[in-house]
Amino acid sequence: MALDYKSCINCKACETACKEENGVLLGADKHRIWVGVKEIEGEFPLLNIASNTFYPSQCQHCDNAPCQEVCPTQATYYDENGVVRVDSDKCILCSYCMNACPYDARYVDDRTDTVDKCNFCSDTRLVRGEVTTACQATCLTKVRIFGDLDDPESEISKVLREREHFTLKTHLGTKPKLFYLI
Amino acid sequence: MDVQISRRRFLQGSVALTILGASSLTGSALLDEGTKDKVGDGVRKSVPTLCEMCVNKCAAYARVENGKVVxxxxxxxFPKSKNMLCPRGNAGIQALYDPDRLKYPLIRVGERGSGKFRRASWDEAFEYIEKRLVKILDEEKDNRSTIAYCAGEGMAEHTFKSFMADKFGSTNFVSHASICLQTTISGYALTIGGYGQADLENAEYVIMAGANRAEAIVTPDTMDLFKRTKRRGMKLVVIDPRFTNTAVHADRWIPIKVGTDLAFVLAMTYVVMTENLYNKKFVEENFNGFEAYRDHILKNNYTPEWAEKITGIDADTIRTVAREFMAHAPKAIYYQGRRTAWSRQDFQLRRAQAIFTALGGGIDREGGIIFGKKLPLGEHSINAPLYANPKSRIDKKEAAIVGGSGTWIGFRNMIVENRTPYPIRGMFVYKQNPMLSVPNTQKTRQMFEKMDLVVVIDTMPSDTAMMADVILPECTYLEREDPVRSFGGAQPSIVLRQKVIDPMYETKPVIEIIRGLAEKISKPLFEITKKYDEDVQMEIEDRGEEAVYKEDGFDLADAFRVSQEEINEHRVVSIYGKEAYEMLKAKGVFYPNMEQYFKQISTNEYEYYPKDKRYYSVIKGELKVDVHDTCIDEKEIAVMKKRFRTRSGKVECVLPSMAKRGVDPMPTWRDELYTETPKGKFKLITGRHAQFTQNATQNNAMLLDLIPTNYLWINKRVAKAKGIDFGDWVEVSSKIGTIKIRAYPTEKIGPDTLFFIHGFGANSDALTLAHHNGASDNAIIEDVIEPVFGSAAMHETIVDVRKV
Structure with a gap:
């Protein structure tokens, strides 16, 4: 997934659509998907406009996912599309994965007492044959482009070839698959 | 699940409505519009509809599984909403399944305002209304205007208005306009011929003052704007006393002293005039009174140095912005803005903004303010009876120009202060919550307390519903078909809100409520008309009672017996044919050549009209239509333009006919209309939030999860000096009241200004989540009236704050 993060206005449509689609519990902060807000610097009226930024974020679906590596029961796995998934039947809530994730993308689902996280709507939208995630489809300024990185002709592959981008905590070697477009 | 009754648990419980077993969906194909397929034992379908969580009317698909909207x-x-749904749109499901919804007709049993009601049948409720109407109108000798009515914005607003005005015959209507964008619409309509639409898809330089499109979402403005900010094609200058999420996207953020925007615009105009930066060709061809306006600006010496002292913006910045604007013109817009009047000088501010944009030539062309085209719809006529006894509206003299939508503050205060020429004894309220939305709640309460009959039609037990004698429960937007609507612009289209599921409980769409009420009251009220109306008596003598009743429209129900679906079909088919109507039903949207024009150009983007088929420039001698804005009453604007003899298609710098009413014919700064903030005190400002629509979403579980309550923005250093930390309770008081709220110390606001978001602080205990959550701004905003149109000037209140 590529994120045109400069277009984000922190309206939280993505968060709402995710909760409605995936049934995430209310009353939970930063579950599954969130917008990271860097608060403004400076004193009124000389505020540093550029210091206030919005970073929409969710599970990075790392190619080399630390959460998958530490899971003792193989509850966390890569599915056939390379999406990092959790099999709730196998999860024993040891929470190793939550500690291992450098992006704090995992949470405990109080209904099932297992760990959950973003799965790119694999079991809700994609399984129905839809090609967008809930967060992408609903976005006002169209921040997200979701697609197949293995297909060189896909829109996301083209965008990543043409536009500068960065990933978060690249130095950890997790090979995250959320790409922030500059 | 744990069954505690804590607030959090309630929230958790309520979302369970939207959770579905994912396994039951496995293997189904991509769901297209209008299709149905099997889910387990039930049926899954997708219905195109239109959102009503705010005023924008975005197109949506509702996914229904086993009769539930999931x-x-x-x-x-839809070219206006462009493939998106905001957080409120997503949370429409919670509005539908809100356990606190009004479910049955209710009749008051306790004191007015006590919140004590009993469940009634529809017939009982109608009978209650009938009895009181008969008594009041008999005592008032058939002066129908003694029963007033008000309505919030909505697609069925016209159905309600049409019943009250055309059929029932009351002249006393107060709409949301005077607490909404009355001054802005009027300022633009009388100056450049219409409010228009800012073409933010193509503008290169935009000044956005007080408007906050990142948080007060307007489509397509919000989507067009923020894809191009941050050095991606558009320069954005944000003028706001507050650092908003829109300011985050600005190239330049200019905090301005509250209520001084007019001085800023006049000084920029001075720069443009003295440095000859305006578009000479455009001015020559399209301006009326340019010379007079230039002389006026120069004679009054509206220099940047003069404005610096008033606005707090340094003179160099004013010069720079004026020059940059004109360098980018005509693709430069001083954004019109919306919401309420801020100060007493709001009308002149909007006039000055419109003229400033026009000086650059950015009117009726790509990248400027455009008027576009509007697709016509077939007529649906109503047989309106003529009554002899209703008197003209009470609030005509409360401001210089009071139109058909009235002045809320003027109207209410006249009643409270016993200044009405005849009594206002009853009120019908549709989809509006004046207890929270009109400044000075105490007076609104007093107004309702004086009445003999208050009827509220709504979906939620709002604070205003609590003041009712009878509450008639409307169904939500997902449970009804509303009048078909045409939206103008560069890419015009027709849209339809279709019923997604049947109305729940005993709720009904407003057209059916009116039909039922009209059937009940029509004959008894005609008896009263017969008694007091000499014209009707004569007609009956000539033609007989039955003929007069039927042919002259005294059968109040006759206009509402046809279903909304049939009316819509007729209005579309009569102009565009059956096929167009079928497409509208299937896609939710129709415009000529849609099948040919509409294309997907990437996973996120769609093209609606090819660029060369869009209506950017439309004025050819005469401007006929305005962009259809949901809050604009086009008829009223047409009347106003006729009254003030503005020449269509020209930019009007001078309005001589205004002078007769004591209004400056040209935008003029008036020191005496400016409210100074005394040292140590604050000016209170109000505003909007992306996760909330005024007070309409105050009980929505999903949205409260994003914004649980409202906080008082107070400058960090001021807060520190007062010993106020984040989350501390503080008391904010004005001349008319005091509220308690938690503090949010921040540098995003100046030391002499306070802010909190509108929409919280409900008093109704029938709203489980909203009850006493946060504070209501209108409990402390003073009822200051803007003198030209009688709008509420909401940024004129001086307040004090202390820690409690």
């Missing part, structure tokens, strides 16, 4: 998704076919 998800709302964006419908990409």
């Amino acid at each position: 998800k709302l998704d964006p419908n990409p076919h």
